[in-house]
Amino acid sequence: MAATPRGTSPVPPDVRPRLTVLSGPSGVGKSTVVAHMRKEHPEVWLSVSATTRKPRPGEKHGVHYFFVTDDEMDKLIANGELLEWAEFAGNRYGTPRAAVQERLEAGEPVLLEIDLQGARLVRESMPEAQLVFLAPPSWEELVRRLTGRGTEPPEVIERRLEAAKIELAAEPEFDTTLVNTSVEDVARELLALTNVV
Numbered sequence: 001m002a003a004t005p006r007g008t009s010p011v012p013p014d015v016r017p018r019l020t021v022l023s024g025p026s027g028v029g030k031s032t033v034v035a036h037m038r039k040e041h042p043e044v045w046l047s048v049s050a051t052t053r054k055p056r057p058g059e060k061h062g063v064h065y066f067f068v069t070d071d072e073m074d075k076l077i078a079n080g081e082l083l084e085w086a087e088f089a090g091n092r093y094g095t096p097r098a099a100v101q102e103r104l105e106a107g108e109p110v111l112l113e114i115d116l117q118g119a120r121l122v123r124e125s126m127p128e129a130q131l132v133f134l135a136p137p138s139w140e141e142l143v144r145r146l147t148g149r150g151t152e153p154p155e156v157i158e159r160r161l162e163a164a165k166i167e168l169a170a171e172p173e174f175d176t177t178l179v180n181t182s183v184e185d186v187a188r189e190l191l192a193l194t195n196v197v
């Protein structure tokens, strides 16, 4: 049998495109890493979630999130418009189903940035999904980042740190762990995992 020259071996058709889920505790750097990756590779498509959380300064409707009321979220859920949804630290968050399906049907990779509960739901409904966990270099550094971001009052930070303990304990459920020491390094590794280039 003729050997396939190195570097030109065909990629099996079932390997791409795929759905990648990025999860990790609040403040670990998920948004920072994804923004860095997409600045250089805008072709990476990131699902925009719906949330009942209030916008932070600078966050734009339709770009960072679709900011919805409780009633609107109720309707999205009742109408089956969300691929998954979860309550996190007092707010609800969900992934609009149609946009994700369109991308996958068009043969394009999809990236979701969602919490642990959402990651578990995606794994159940789409076992082929790849689950990536973003971990902090240390607990102290996670606290520093979440506090230093300055976007949440102390009681919300406390709630998020409680959730973080549960999330960190679930790391073994994920296919891959990336430790967010260097944003550049993690962005490069995530790009490779999403199979876009």
Ligand SMILES: Nc1nc2c(ncn2[C@@H]2O[C@H](COP(=O)(O)OP(=O)(O)O)[C@@H](O)[C@H]2O)c(=O)[nH]1
Binding pocket: 023, 024, 025, 026, 027, 030, 031, 049, 050, 053, 084, 085, 086, 088, 093, 094, 095, 096, 113, 114, 115, 116, 117, 118, 119
């Ligand atoms: N299950 C689920 N979680 C989401 C979704 N969108 C965002 N999240 C997660 O909700 C959590 C809180 O998000 P956010 O309030 O933006 O805070 P941040 O991640 O600390 O910037 C994070 O773990 C997000 O990854 C979604 O559509 N579904």
Ligand SMILES: Nc1ncnc2c1ncn2[C@@H]1O[C@H](COP(=O)(O)OP(=O)(O)O)[C@@H](O)[C@H]1O
Binding pocket: 024, 025, 026, 027, 028, 029, 030, 031, 032, 033, 145, 146, 148, 149, 180, 181, 182, 183
């Ligand atoms: N590798 C890193 N080193 C130092 N600070 C970081 C790093 N990644 C993110 N940060 C900072 O940590 C804070 C939380 O990052 P963010 O992307 O908002 O986290 P998440 O989206 O996971 O909640 C931000 O202030 C961000 O600038």
